[in-house]
Amino acid sequence: MRVALFATCLVDTVAPQVAMATARLLERLGHEVVVPPGQACCGQMHVNTGYRREAVPIVANHVRAFAGAEVIVSPSGSCVASIHHQQAMVLRRAGEEQLAAEAEALAERTYELSQFLVDVLGVTDVGAYYPHRVTYHPTCHSLRLLRVGDRPLQLLRAVRGLELVELPAAEQCCGFGGTFSIKNSDTSTAMLTDKMANILSTHAEVCTAGDASCLMHIGGGLSRLRSGTRTVHLAEILASTEDAVSPHQTTRPAISAETAEVPA
Amino acid sequence: MTTAPERTGPTPLAPGAPRSGTTFLGLPTAPRGVGHLRGDRPFPDAARDALRDGQLRANLGHATSTIRAKRARVVGEVPDWEALRQAGKALKTATMARLDEHLLELERQVTARGGTVHWARDADEANAIVTRLVQATGTDEVVKVKSMATQEIGLNEALEAAGITPHETDLAELIVQLGDDAPSHILVPAIHKNRAEIREIFLRTMPQFQGPDADRDLPDEPRRLAMAARTHLRERFLRAKVAISGANFAVAETGTLAVVESEGNGRMCLTLPQTLITVMGIEKLVPTWRDLEVFLQLLPRSSTGERMNPYTSMWTGVTPDDGPQEFHLVLLDNGRTAVLADEVGREALHCIRCSACLNVCPVYERTGGHSYGSVYPGPIGAVLSPQLTGVEDNASLPYASSLCGACYDACPVAIDIPSILVHLRAEHVEAQEKLTPEAAAFKALAKAMSNPRLWRLTQRAAGLGRLLARGKPTMPPVLPPPASGWTRSRDLPTPPRETFTQAWAREHGR
Amino acid sequence: MSAREEVLSRIRTALGENRPDVGVPRDYRTADERPAEQLREVLVDRLEDYKASVLRCGPDQVGATVAAALDTGLGAGWDPASVVVAPGVPATWRPDGATEDDGRPAVELAAFAATLTGVAVAIAETGTLVLDGTPLSGRRAVSLLPDCLVCVVEAGQVVGGVPEALSRLGPTAPLTMVSGPSATSDIELQRVEGVHGPRTLVVVLVA
Numbered sequence: 001m002r003v004a005l006f007a008t009c010l011v012d013t014v015a016p017q018v019a020m021a022t023a024r025l026l027e028r029l030g031h032e033v034v035v036p037p038g039q040a041c042c043g044q045m046h047v048n049t050g051y052r053r054e055a056v057p058i059v060a061n062h063v064r065a066f067a068g069a070e071v072i073v074s075p076s077g078s079c080v081a082s083i084h085h086q087q088a089m090v091l092r093r094a095g096e097e098q099l100a101a102e103a104e105a106l107a108e109r110t111y112e113l114s115q116f117l118v119d120v121l122g123v124t125d126v127g128a129y130y131p132h133r134v135t136y137h138p139t140c141h142s143l144r145l146l147r148v149g150d151r152p153l154q155l156l157r158a159v160r161g162l163e164l165v166e167l168p169a170a171e172q173c174c175g176f177g178g179t180f181s182i183k184n185s186d187t188s189t190a191m192l193t194d195k196m197a198n199i200l201s202t203h204a205e206v207c208t209a210g211d212a213s214c215l216m217h218i219g220g221g222l223s224r225l226r227s228g229t230r231t232v233h234l235a236e237i238l239a240s241t242e243d244a245v246s247p248h249q250t251t252r253p254a255i256s257a258e259t260a261e262v263p264a
Numbered sequence: 265m266t267t268a269p270e271r272t273g274p275t276p277l278a279p280g281a282p283r284s285g286t287t288f289l290g291l292p293t294a295p296r297g298v299g300h301l302r303g304d305r306p307f308p309d310a311a312r313d314a315l316r317d318g319q320l321r322a323n324l325g326h327a328t329s330t331i332r333a334k335r336a337r338v339v340g341e342v343p344d345w346e347a348l349r350q351a352g353k354a355l356k357t358a359t360m361a362r363l364d365e366h367l368l369e370l371e372r373q374v375t376a377r378g379g380t381v382h383w384a385r386d387a388d389e390a391n392a393i394v395t396r397l398v399q400a401t402g403t404d405e406v407v408k409v410k411s412m413a414t415q416e417i418g419l420n421e422a423l424e425a426a427g428i429t430p431h432e433t434d435l436a437e438l439i440v441q442l443g444d445d446a447p448s449h450i451l452v453p454a455i456h457k458n459r460a461e462i463r464e465i466f467l468r469t470m471p472q473f474q475g476p477d478a479d480r481d482l483p484d485e486p487r488r489l490a491m492a493a494r495t496h497l498r499e500r501f502l503r504a505k506v507a508i509s510g511a512n513f514a515v516a517e518t519g520t521l522a523v524v525e526s527e528g529n530g531r532m533c534l535t536l537p538q539t540l541i542t543v544m545g546i547e548k549l550v551p552t553w554r555d556l557e558v559f560l561q562l563l564p565r566s567s568t569g570e571r572m573n574p575y576t577s578m579w580t581g582v583t584p585d586d587g588p589q590e591f592h593l594v595l596l597d598n599g600r601t602a603v604l605a606d607e608v609g610r611e612a613l614h615c616i617r618c619s620a621c622l623n624v625c626p627v628y629e630r631t632g633g634h635s636y637g638s639v640y641p642g643p644i645g646a647v648l649s650p651q652l653t654g655v656e657d658n659a660s661l662p663y664a665s666s667l668c669g670a671c672y673d674a675c676p677v678a679i680d681i682p683s684i685l686v687h688l689r690a691e692h693v694e695a696q697e698k699l700t701p702e703a704a705a706f707k708a709l710a711k712a713m714s715n716p717r718l719w720r721l722t723q724r725a726a727g728l729g730r731l732l733a734r735g736k737p738t739m740p741p742v743l744p745p746p747a748s749g750w751t752r753s754r755d756l757p758t759p760p761r762e763t764f765t766q767a768w769a770r771e772h773g774r
Numbered sequence: 775m776s777a778r779e780e781v782l783s784r785i786r787t788a789l790g791e792n793r794p795d796v797g798v799p800r801d802y803r804t805a806d807e808r809p810a811e812q813l814r815e816v817l818v819d820r821l822e823d824y825k826a827s828v829l830r831c832g833p834d835q836v837g838a839t840v841a842a843a844l845d846t847g848l849g850a851g852w853d854p855a856s857v858v859v860a861p862g863v864p865a866t867w868r869p870d871g872a873t874e875d876d877g878r879p880a881v882e883l884a885a886f887a888a889t890l891t892g893v894a895v896a897i898a899e900t901g902t903l904v905l906d907g908t909p910l911s912g913r914r915a916v917s918l919l920p921d922c923l924v925c926v927v928e929a930g931q932v933v934g935g936v937p938e939a940l941s942r943l944g945p946t947a948p949l950t951m952v953s954g955p956s957a958t959s960d961i962e963l964q965r966v967e968g969v970h971g972p973r974t975l976v977v978v979l980v981a
Contacts, residue, residue, distance in 0.1 A: 016764035050689030057714035144669035177666025182749035189753040220754030347801040358796035383778040436960035486961040528956035528971020557937040572900035576951035586913040601784035
């Protein structure tokens, strides 16, 4: 299958290794990956902060960039949820009926990574090797907007060497919430503290999730505390194999430049 | 120590300020200067103080986790919960679409059965009607059933100003009233107080514990505290001539009103006094008697986490020789029609005040209800209060959410609270006449994100931020605002030398 | 313009011309096909879960079981005159010497130790008894003020769920749905039984 990869603005700019891992994983599973060069952002941050008018050209660019793609995969529950639930609504409100219809059609072909692997490709064992103790945080938009359910857990359970430990109060929000993390920084931090306490209680080496944004928030907190536990995106774990071992163990926020080049 | 705002009077009105705003259709919002829909400071500021209150955090954490578990258990045992939820949602949508017709039918039925219906445009008018009705009976005290509508309009303050003493009879409302405090939860207004704090309030304020001969033996067991409230109120129930209640539901086709409660204080108020005055928001009605079969299943399990609450009272007008012989129903607008005018936001009027959304909200659990500044806190309050007052009077509330969506899943009538929050954020942004720095930034970013070439340049510029990191894996922990909002508690990773699209293009020879 | 006219006019402005016709899906359960005895068992389970006491008996043992119920609620040696009875309660259910409600004032009702009534319908799934203001159920104050409430539920009165119960009730009657003794969860959301309403509820289930 020819898969168009939507990296998302955040991953593209500050966590390139997540998109690279997604591409490597899909190629390893025998699919052709293309990266439409016109891609930028799904518009979610603008919509969720109240700039829905300003989001219109962003969404339009997204629709243009992926027009013609057979299937689109993205390593972000949150952005895929926005594509499914917000894009057409925003366009329609702006009177862009034609574009809204195109966005809807595009949304139907757009998948979050774990949903694509399990539902479309029908695989749970992607042949990964990741010899670490890992806990999984189900991000809110994966959980409640996309309803990915236990698909990420199915994928993680099939990873060789990986010890999966259950995260207490897993379904509680980590407190990221986009611009909420800045506008309501104190409340966001209080929520993050409880999330970190639960993560640390598992004694996991790694906390994983399907959203780089939430992981940047959680990882930033864990790094600030010098906790020794780090955050790694689900795609990076699934991309790891015996031949291409997972990134070097550091306690910096997992999202960082130095790990961008996962060996091919 | 908790940080309850003083609740001595209504929100102050600045000199020269307009009494009320209007929507684009010219529909007035709830007036300023009366009632409790507006806080005196933005949510983030109030929340900052609440977050430091360890006792409050402990009380809330304990209470909300208890109720969450109870709710999950009793909702889990109902095999057709989702069908009930969808029926509830559709019933409310249908009700709103014909609200005027249903209200007129309700009025006809209540009147035909011996009740009197009054209409109130806003809080001031409702307060005046109730005060006049109480004065007409010649009494100077009333017993009250817990009611969000009367809290919203500041009825107690209005009655007190007229020399009438309102006695709150719901245990939590009593705790709040005796403690000179403000409610912080829709269902359990004193959720922010623990048993020891409640014991202290009772010992300090209840007449039965005063005087040299008083038996001040009051352990902090909930059962004993409830018994103290029983003793405190028993005589007041028996002597009261007038009761004031809200209503959980009103059935248009029959004129039936319903109050759902637990303690029996509601039954006392609805049964014993000669006169009953019910203040009800115009959105609380259902078209037919049969519709209650849905809501009487949805409400108790969602609110107290019980299969059914101990008491539900239903009455229609006046029943000879049984209960109050004079019944007044006050139908309250107070901004509700302004909410109704918003095609997205009107769904907030579907709320049946169960408070399930508060109990599952990670923000409410940590900040408590007072941070919201309105009698309607939590997720539903964050969409309802700004709409009742006009979004500019509660502009920080739509942002008081991480949009995690737990409220939507818990809502028994499936109100899409996150979508309304996002909608109200846009209403706020679009109401700004001047260009704010934030708006300027978002507009510039939007321009970049709409144009791939410009976006690549922007990414490259952002990448230059790594120079500030001086080769370290994270950015400096002290950055200027607004980035400081992030870096105060979280490291920010140093941007990479190369974006993903750059790396991909290089690898694939473009 | 009167407030009434103004509020109605605001609603019409808010809704505009195009009002949707909304269909209501009623895909939820409206009947319970379980056998009657099973429903009675569910009712007993739910009542006891809410700290009500339940005594079961045959149709010819109601009087004796009511007496036993009053033993449960008041302790042995209760005074029959301290029991007030709804006027429609059959003579065979009543303790000898009990007082029939005659519409006396609330203060006098409050002096009784216990009340005996029948019910209009009982809901198994929620453990709910519905009193409807008829002579059998009594007026509302009677089942409210005395501290112990004894209700007799007959076999044919037990239904499965809320929809079946509402369909049996007259909406304009003064209705009281009772599920266990009075209770509160207002202190730390911990449920405790017994506040202003009767602190003791004893149900006599006849079948």
